[in-house]
Amino acid sequence: MLPMSVPLIDYVALSSVIFFIGVAGVLVRRNPLIVLMSIELMFNAANLLFMAFARAWGNNAGHIFAFLVITVAAAEAAIGLAIVVTVFRTARHVDVDDVSLMKG
Amino acid sequence: MIAFSILAVMLLATAIWTISAKKPVYSVVALLAHFAALAATYLMLHAEFLAVIQLIVYSGAILILFLFVIALLSSGVAPFSVGPNKMPKLAVPAVVLALVALGALSYGVAHLAAPTVTATPGAAPLGPVGAADVFGSVADFGKALFTTYLLPFEITALVLMVAVIGVILLAGDRTPYVATEKQAREVRREMREAIVRGGDR
Numbered sequence: 001m002l003p004m005s006v007p008l009i010d011y012v013a014l015s016s017v018i019f020f021i022g023v024a025g026v027l028v029r030r031n032p033l034i035v036l037m038s039i040e041l042m043f044n045a046a047n048l049l050f051m052a053f054a055r056a057w058g059n060n061a062g063h064i065f066a067f068l069v070i071t072v073a074a075a076e077a078a079i080g081l082a083i084v085v086t087v088f089r090t091a092r093h094v095d096v097d098d099v100s101l102m103k104g
Numbered sequence: 105m106i107a108f109s110i111l112a113v114m115l116l117a118t119a120i121w122t123i124s125a126k127k128p129v130y131s132v133v134a135l136l137a138h139f140a141a142l143a144a145t146y147l148m149l150h151a152e153f154l155a156v157i158q159l160i161v162y163s164g165a166i167l168i169l170f171l172f173v174i175a176l177l178s179s180g181v182a183p184f185s186v187g188p189n190k191m192p193k194l195a196v197p198a199v200v201l202a203l204v205a206l207g208a209l210s211y212g213v214a215h216l217a218a219p220t221v222t223a224t225p226g227a228a229p230l231g232p233v234g235a236a237d238v239f240g241s242v243a244d245f246g247k248a249l250f251t252t253y254l255l256p257f258e259i260t261a262l263v264l265m266v267a268v269i270g271v272i273l274l275a276g277d278r279t280p281y282v283a284t285e286k287q288a289r290e291v292r293r294e295m296r297e298a299i300v301r302g303g304d305r
Contacts, residue, residue, distance in 0.1 A: 074165065
């Protein structure tokens with residue numbers, strides 16, 4: 001591994017704490033927008049880890065992978081928000097506890 | 105190390121603020137601060153192109169999309185449910201899970217075997233952020249993206265197209281929602297109740 005000013009383990013610890021803050025948000029909150037934002041937190045924690053390991057090994061494959069993750073996250077956010085809007089149109093309110101039917 | 109500590113505190117504080125904010129708009133603001141701190145962290149890790157992409161794509165596109173949906177849903181009705189949470193409180197199990205995962209990951213990294221190859225052959229050397237042809241510079245990133253990783257990059261286009269088609273199918277052209285008088289009265293009653301109880305959750 002290449003020398004780093006901040007040890008790799010610190011980045012791993014930070015990333016895993018942020019990831020599980022996101023998990024807690026998905027489990028505890030029932031506002032679908034905040035659930036989606038928690039999912040974004042988890043994506044970004046994973047990206048931070050990609051960056052840290054790319055830096056540690058001096059290999060930019062991690063950068064490419066994080067770029068692809070950002071693309072998928074953008075697609076996921078768009079589709080998730082479209083689903084929220086669709087549910088809101090039929091039910092006039094949105095609550096992740098109430099959305100249990102897999103049809104309109 | 106000092107910069108990393110400040111950024112880590114900012115990242116954790118804004119992440120907790122994101123999941124604990126009462127209104128989704130505050131969550132978006134917290135997430136904006138989180139992404140800004142994350143971009144600074146990426147710069148510390150010599151990932152200058154990804155730092156810029158983080159600001160443009162996340163702060164500029166995804167968060168604005170969230171704001172549009174919040175504005176759309178909040179116009180006229182109380183969109184988010186009020187009253188007690190039907191799910192049991194999962195805060196304690198979630199925190200325990202986080203600590204267990206943290207321990208497992210830390211153990212794993214602490215016992216990493218020393219790599220046999222120190223750097224990828226032909227990889228750009230480390231250098232100051234902003235310099236040309238160093239690790240993580242735009243040229244370095246672009247060269248890798250358009251040569252070695254060309255196929256994943258092309259598949260990205262397919263992913264985005266599928267997402268666009270999916271969004272159009274889900275939320276696209278539809279006959280507008282027409283509320284009957286009874287439904288409108290019901291919505292107004294729910295609004296009044298929501299205002300009395302102080303908004304969502």
